[in-house]
Amino acid sequence: MIDAVGNPQSILLLGGTSEIGLATVRAFAADRALRVVLAARPGPRLDAARTELERLGCGVETVEFDATKLDTHADVVKQAFAGGDIDVAVVAFGLLGDNERGWTDVEHAVELAQVNYTATVSTGVALAERFREQGHGSIVAISSVAGERARRSNFVYGSTKAGMDAFYTGLTEALREHGVTVTIVRPGFVHSKMTEGMDPAPLATTPQAVADVVVDAVRNRKELVWAPAPMRFVMSALRHVPRPIFRKLPI
Ligand SMILES: NC(=O)c1ccc[n+]([C@@H]2O[C@H](COP(=O)([O-])OP(=O)(O)OC[C@H]3O[C@@H](n4cnc5c(N)ncnc54)[C@H](OP(=O)(O)O)[C@@H]3O)[C@@H](O)[C@H]2O)c1
Secondary structure, eight states, X not given: OOOTTSOOSEEEEESTTOHHHHHHHHHHHTTSOOEEEEEEOXXXXXXXXXXXXXXXXXXXXXEEOOTTOGGGHHXXXXXXXXXXXXXXXXXXXXXXXXXXXXXTOHHHHHHXXXXXXXXXXXXXXXXXXXXXXXXXXXXXXXXXXXXXXXOGGGHHHHHHHHHHHHHHHHHHHHHHTTTEEEEEEEEOSBOSGGGTTSOOOTTOBOHHHHHHHHHHHHHTTOSEEEESTTHHHXXXXXXXXXXXXHTTSOO
16 A cells, blocks of 8 residues: 555556656655566566666566557456555556658557557556555556647657547546546656657656656645646647647747
């Protein structure tokens, strides 16, 4: 159970190799040894994540997880809960993809929609069932500012994040009466392997900084946060910029 000061004892990371997700687990592990379940595709990245967390004193379990294999997701979540309660589940998997391929190549478009939207819904339904039974805990959904207003340069990814964000916003309301908190996190540009080689956007941040925002949100039961925090005001302004001006902005 999450203790009186907001520290969990167990974390499930869906997207067990995500740099933002792993930074979040490390941030929670700084205060106490955790039971960690990493749900990810097997490979050297997952092995390295496991070794690093074990070095920090965490007990680590792994569950094979492929976001495109929708019919396995209920079982993935069931396996994650088999070893006991999960206090915090972080939905961190995602694919940035290539925007130009995303609207011209149906296979790539569908892959982005499946990983970023359909799979986050499918895992979200399975998580909701388990957390409802448990009657406590916190689900953290890593969304993106890209979903707040679609940009020409990134609208396929943005559209999938908009859908994901709306689903978890609804889940926030649905699970509140069951004692479960859902937190939507909207990062801006984060330096991680997802954005490697790209020019950073204004207010670019790091996985560690996003992790600090997540830890604070879970501890204080916040339901919607931006990372970094001032991104909230930037997006609030950008939402109202008229289209002819918005399309000329260098973003
Ligand atoms: N980086 C940014 O600028 C930024 C900004 C806003 C929001 N976000 C969101 O933050 C989340 C974490 O991203 P990150 O920055 O930590 O990037 P990351 O390190 O590249 O993490 C992405 C994760 O998604 C997993 N993944 C992708 N496709 C998958 C699939 N088919 N099945 C299972 N796992 C799959 C990756 O697994 P593998 O290691 O197996 O590929 C990896 O664990 C994502 O949802 C992303 O959309 C990122």
